[in-house]
Amino acid sequence: MRLTNTLMATSALTLALAGAATAQDMSDSMTAVSWGGAYQSSQQKAYVEPYQAANDGLSWSWDESSNEAVAKLRAMEEAGNVTWDIVDVVASDAIRLCDEGLAMEIDHDDVLAKGDDGSDPSDDFGDLIVSDCFVPQIVYSTTAAYRPDLLPDGAEAPTSICAFFDMDAYPGKRALEKRPINNMEWALYCDGVSKDELYDVLATPEGQERALAKLGTIKDQVVWWSAAAEPPQLLADGEIVMGSSYNGRWFSAIEEQGQPFAMLWDMQVFDLDGWIVPADLPEDRLARVMDFLSFATDTQRLADQAAYISYGPARLSSAPLVGQHAELGIDMAPHMPTDPDNAANTLLYNYEFWADYRDDIDAKFQSWLAQ
Amino acid sequence: MSATASDQSDAADSGPVLAADGTPLKKSLNRALRAQKLRALALIAPLLIFVLMAFIAPIGDMLFRSVENRIVSNTIPMTARVLEDWDGESDLPPPATFEALYYDLFLAAEARRHTRLGTRLNYEQTGLSSLFRSSGRGVDDVGEDQRDLLEDLDPQWEEAGFWHGLMQGNGDSDRALLLDQRARLAALAGESFQGDIGFTPGEDIVALLPQTAREYTAFALFTVIEDEDVVAEEEPWESVYTALVQDLRTADLSLYSGPGAAELTRAQAALAELPPIDFAAAFEQIDEDWIAPPVWDTIKMYSPDYTTGYFLNAVDMQKTTDGPEMRPEGERIYATLFKRTLFMSLMITFSCILLAYPVAFLLSNLPMRSANMLMILVLLPFWTSLLVRTSAWKIMLQQQGVINDVLVWLGLVGDDARLVMINNQLGTIIAMTHILLPFMILPMYSVMSTIPESYTRAAKSLGATNWTAFWRVYFPQSVPGIGAGSILVFILAIGYYITPEIVGGTTGTFISNRIAYHISSSLNWGLAAALGSILFAVVLVLYWAYDRIVGIDNVKLG
Known part of the structure; x- marks a missing residue:
C-alpha cells in the first residue's frame, strides 16, 4: 500500500514536472495570419477558442494579411524580424513560400495527429499535401452562380460553365476574376478542348491566344473583379446575371442572407487553403506553433470548422463528421464543393503549371485586358 | 563708395581687427557662428536622421533593386564564372559548365536556395x-x-571519422580555402558563416584533391553552423563523393603518404574501370530542358551582378542574345499604362481645378459663419475612409445604381440603355476627382483669402466690368494657389492605386496597380522597382518643366 502510494506520488510529481517543463518551453502568445471575415471567425471558433480553453494564459492575436502574406513574409525575413507564428495561405502561395525558403518544411507524419480512424496524416491528407511546407486545412472552389429571375423568359437554367460564353441564350453582364487562372481553363474547355488536354494546350502560345480569343467574345460584357466579395454584391444589385467567386461567398449570400441566387457547380476549380510555419522561428515559439498545428488539424477540429463555413475539411477522416451549420441548423454536406452532386465535373488547380506559366500568361492577359 | 573701400583697405593694412580677448575678430566670429550652426543642426538632427533612415534610405534601397541581380552569381557562382568565358556561339556551353552547375546546385539545394x-x-x-x-x-x-x-570497395568511405581525418591531414592547413568557402556560403544563404567548426582542410589534400577538399569544407561549414552538428560524426554529402571521383581521375597519388593513402590508391584503381561521370547527360536525364539552348542563354544573360533587364521589361522590351528588342505585340503593357496614368492624372487635375475654383472663391468671400460651415463640408470627406468613399461611388455610378435609376425614372435614358459610368476611365476620373478635391480647394482658399477685396473694387471703380475685374485683377493673383493645388493633386494622382483598382475596370487602371501587383503577388520586386523609378523620374521631369514654364516661386500654399 505504502509502496503504491509512493509510486503514485512519484509518478504524479514526474508528470507535473514534465508538464511544467513543456509549458515553460512554449511561448505563451501567438500571432496567426488569416483572411479576416467569416473565414477567420470560423477558425477562431473551431480551433482557437478550444485551444485557448485547453491552454490557460495563451494570448492570441490575428493579423488579417493573408492576401499579401508572401510579400510581407519576404519583407520580414529581409528585415530579420519575423513576427508571425503561423500563416494561413492558399496552396499556390505555400508552394512559393516553400520555394523561397520562407516557410519551414514539415514532416507531416511526425508533427500532425493521426486520423480518427488511425490513419497516418500523410494518407489522411493524401494528395492534398501539395508542398512539403503546407498543412492543408480546407478544400474550397472557385465556382459560378447566377440569378434565375434575371434570365430571359423561357431560358433554361444553365447547367454548364459555358453559359458564360453563350451571349445569345444568357444576355447580360458576367463577373470574372481579373487574372488568367481559372478563366483561361474555362475558355479553352468551352472552346472544345477536353479536360485532359487543357494544360497541354495552354502551355503553347497558340493555346494561350485561343483562350484569349474565346474570352474576347465576351470581353465587353465582363466585369472583372479583384475581391471575392464583389461578385455576390454585383449579382445582388442586378449588375450582372452570373459570376464566379469562392463557393463559401455564394453560400453565405444564398443561405445566410437569403439572396435569390442559384449555384452553377459545373467545372468548379478546386483549390486548397492551409497553414504554413515561417522558417527559422525561435525554439519556444516553434514548440507552441507545432502544438497548435497538431491540435487544429486533427480530424474533429477540421470537421468542426465546416459548421461555420461551407468549405470541405482536408482530411478524408473528417468528412463523415461534418454536421450542421452552427446557427442556421441546415445540413452542411450538400453545400460542400466536394459533395458528389456538386462535384460531377470539376477541375483541380494545377499548381505546377501555374508556378511556371503565371508570369508569362499574366503578362499576356493583362496586355489583352488593357487593349 | 570709394571712401569706404579705401577705409577697409587701410584697416586691412594695419593688421587684423582684434576681439576683446585678443584673438582676431574674424576667427572669434567664425567660432561663434559655428557653434550657432551646430546648435541649429542639433535641433533639426532628429528630423534629419528620421527622414534619412525612414524615407531616403528605404527608397534608395528599393530603387537599387531595379538594377541589382546578384542572386545568380550568389547561388551558382562557379557556373556563372564558367559561363563568362562561353561566347554563346555554340548551342550548349562547354561540359565543364554542367560540372560546375552540379556542385553549385547541390549546395544551393542543401541550403534551399535553388528554388x-x-x-x-x-x-x-x-x-x-x-x-x-x-x-x-x-x-x-x-x-x-x-x-x-566506392562504398562497396571500402566500408571506410562510409565512416564520418575517416573522411574527417583524410580531409584534415597531418600537416599545415589551408586557411584560404576555408575563408573562400565561408564567403561562398555567406553569399548563398545571406547570413554569416563565421565561427569555429572543428575542421580545417589540410594543405596536402587540397593540393591533391582540390574539388573534394572544396566540397568537404562547404559541407563541414554547413553541417556545423547551419545544422549545428559535429563534422566528424556526419557522413559527407553525395557531392563530396562525386568530387572525389572526379579528382581521382587526374590525381597523382604516388607521392602522397598522409591519412587514407591506401584507400585512395585502391579507389583510384577501381574507378579507372568505370566510365567518367557525364554531367551533361546526367542533367539531361533530370530534365531535358537543360540541353535546350534558351535555358543557357537566359542564365548567361542574367549572370552579371547588375542588369538592365528590369528596366527593359518596364518599357516593354526584353533582353535577347542579339541585344534589347521590343516585346511581341501581345505582351506590351507598360508604355500604355504610363501614358494612360499621365493622361488621366492630368484630366483629374483639370477637373479638380474647374470644380475647386468656385468653391475656394466662395469660401474666401462668404461671411465667416457660412464660410466655416462650407469649410466643414469640404473637410468632411477627409474624415471618411477612402475605401468607403470609393465604394460609395460604385453604388452611385453602377448601371443599377442611384444615378442611372434616377435618370431612368425621369425618362432621360431608357431602361435598356443605362449609362456605363464605372469600371472604366470615366469612373476613375469621377471618383478620384472627388477624393482629391480638398487638396485643390485648400491651397486655393489660402491664397485667395490673402487677396484684398479692395483691388477688385478699385478696378470696378475705374470702370472695369465684373468680368474684366475678375479676369484681369483677381484671377492673376489666385494663380499661385492653382499652381500649388495642381502640383499636389497631380503628384498624388499619379501614384494612386486603391481607387483605380476598385472602380477602374480594365481601361481605368494606373501603372501603380501593376507596381502593387509585382510587389505583392508576383514578387518581382526588381520590375516593381524599375517601374517605380521610371514613375519617379517622370514626376521629377514634369516638376522641372513646371518650374521652367510657370516658375516654382509662383506657387504658394498660403
Whole structure:
C-alpha cells in the first residue's frame, strides 16, 4: 500500500514536472495570419477558442494579411524580424513560400495527429499535401452562380460553365476574376478542348491566344473583379446575371442572407487553403506553433470548422463528421464543393503549371485586358 | 563708395581687427557662428536622421533593386564564372559548365536556395521555376554508380571519422580555402558563416584533391553552423563523393603518404574501370530542358551582378542574345499604362481645378459663419475612409445604381440603355476627382483669402466690368494657389492605386496597380522597382518643366 502510494506520488510529481517543463518551453502568445471575415471567425471558433480553453494564459492575436502574406513574409525575413507564428495561405502561395525558403518544411507524419480512424496524416491528407511546407486545412472552389429571375423568359437554367460564353441564350453582364487562372481553363474547355488536354494546350502560345480569343467574345460584357466579395454584391444589385467567386461567398449570400441566387457547380476549380510555419522561428515559439498545428488539424477540429463555413475539411477522416451549420441548423454536406452532386465535373488547380506559366500568361492577359 | 573701400583697405593694412580677448575678430566670429550652426543642426538632427533612415534610405534601397541581380552569381557562382568565358556561339556551353552547375546546385539545394533562383529566372523564361525545383531533387542521383562502387570497395568511405581525418591531414592547413568557402556560403544563404567548426582542410589534400577538399569544407561549414552538428560524426554529402571521383581521375597519388593513402590508391584503381561521370547527360536525364539552348542563354544573360533587364521589361522590351528588342505585340503593357496614368492624372487635375475654383472663391468671400460651415463640408470627406468613399461611388455610378435609376425614372435614358459610368476611365476620373478635391480647394482658399477685396473694387471703380475685374485683377493673383493645388493633386494622382483598382475596370487602371501587383503577388520586386523609378523620374521631369514654364516661386500654399 505504502509502496503504491509512493509510486503514485512519484509518478504524479514526474508528470507535473514534465508538464511544467513543456509549458515553460512554449511561448505563451501567438500571432496567426488569416483572411479576416467569416473565414477567420470560423477558425477562431473551431480551433482557437478550444485551444485557448485547453491552454490557460495563451494570448492570441490575428493579423488579417493573408492576401499579401508572401510579400510581407519576404519583407520580414529581409528585415530579420519575423513576427508571425503561423500563416494561413492558399496552396499556390505555400508552394512559393516553400520555394523561397520562407516557410519551414514539415514532416507531416511526425508533427500532425493521426486520423480518427488511425490513419497516418500523410494518407489522411493524401494528395492534398501539395508542398512539403503546407498543412492543408480546407478544400474550397472557385465556382459560378447566377440569378434565375434575371434570365430571359423561357431560358433554361444553365447547367454548364459555358453559359458564360453563350451571349445569345444568357444576355447580360458576367463577373470574372481579373487574372488568367481559372478563366483561361474555362475558355479553352468551352472552346472544345477536353479536360485532359487543357494544360497541354495552354502551355503553347497558340493555346494561350485561343483562350484569349474565346474570352474576347465576351470581353465587353465582363466585369472583372479583384475581391471575392464583389461578385455576390454585383449579382445582388442586378449588375450582372452570373459570376464566379469562392463557393463559401455564394453560400453565405444564398443561405445566410437569403439572396435569390442559384449555384452553377459545373467545372468548379478546386483549390486548397492551409497553414504554413515561417522558417527559422525561435525554439519556444516553434514548440507552441507545432502544438497548435497538431491540435487544429486533427480530424474533429477540421470537421468542426465546416459548421461555420461551407468549405470541405482536408482530411478524408473528417468528412463523415461534418454536421450542421452552427446557427442556421441546415445540413452542411450538400453545400460542400466536394459533395458528389456538386462535384460531377470539376477541375483541380494545377499548381505546377501555374508556378511556371503565371508570369508569362499574366503578362499576356493583362496586355489583352488593357487593349 | 570709394571712401569706404579705401577705409577697409587701410584697416586691412594695419593688421587684423582684434576681439576683446585678443584673438582676431574674424576667427572669434567664425567660432561663434559655428557653434550657432551646430546648435541649429542639433535641433533639426532628429528630423534629419528620421527622414534619412525612414524615407531616403528605404527608397534608395528599393530603387537599387531595379538594377541589382546578384542572386545568380550568389547561388551558382562557379557556373556563372564558367559561363563568362562561353561566347554563346555554340548551342550548349562547354561540359565543364554542367560540372560546375552540379556542385553549385547541390549546395544551393542543401541550403534551399535553388528554388529562389528558379523563381527569379522564371520572370525571364517560363519553365525555369519547375526546372530548378525538380533539379534540386535530381542532383542527388548524379554519379550514383561511382559512389556505390566506392562504398562497396571500402566500408571506410562510409565512416564520418575517416573522411574527417583524410580531409584534415597531418600537416599545415589551408586557411584560404576555408575563408573562400565561408564567403561562398555567406553569399548563398545571406547570413554569416563565421565561427569555429572543428575542421580545417589540410594543405596536402587540397593540393591533391582540390574539388573534394572544396566540397568537404562547404559541407563541414554547413553541417556545423547551419545544422549545428559535429563534422566528424556526419557522413559527407553525395557531392563530396562525386568530387572525389572526379579528382581521382587526374590525381597523382604516388607521392602522397598522409591519412587514407591506401584507400585512395585502391579507389583510384577501381574507378579507372568505370566510365567518367557525364554531367551533361546526367542533367539531361533530370530534365531535358537543360540541353535546350534558351535555358543557357537566359542564365548567361542574367549572370552579371547588375542588369538592365528590369528596366527593359518596364518599357516593354526584353533582353535577347542579339541585344534589347521590343516585346511581341501581345505582351506590351507598360508604355500604355504610363501614358494612360499621365493622361488621366492630368484630366483629374483639370477637373479638380474647374470644380475647386468656385468653391475656394466662395469660401474666401462668404461671411465667416457660412464660410466655416462650407469649410466643414469640404473637410468632411477627409474624415471618411477612402475605401468607403470609393465604394460609395460604385453604388452611385453602377448601371443599377442611384444615378442611372434616377435618370431612368425621369425618362432621360431608357431602361435598356443605362449609362456605363464605372469600371472604366470615366469612373476613375469621377471618383478620384472627388477624393482629391480638398487638396485643390485648400491651397486655393489660402491664397485667395490673402487677396484684398479692395483691388477688385478699385478696378470696378475705374470702370472695369465684373468680368474684366475678375479676369484681369483677381484671377492673376489666385494663380499661385492653382499652381500649388495642381502640383499636389497631380503628384498624388499619379501614384494612386486603391481607387483605380476598385472602380477602374480594365481601361481605368494606373501603372501603380501593376507596381502593387509585382510587389505583392508576383514578387518581382526588381520590375516593381524599375517601374517605380521610371514613375519617379517622370514626376521629377514634369516638376522641372513646371518650374521652367510657370516658375516654382509662383506657387504658394498660403
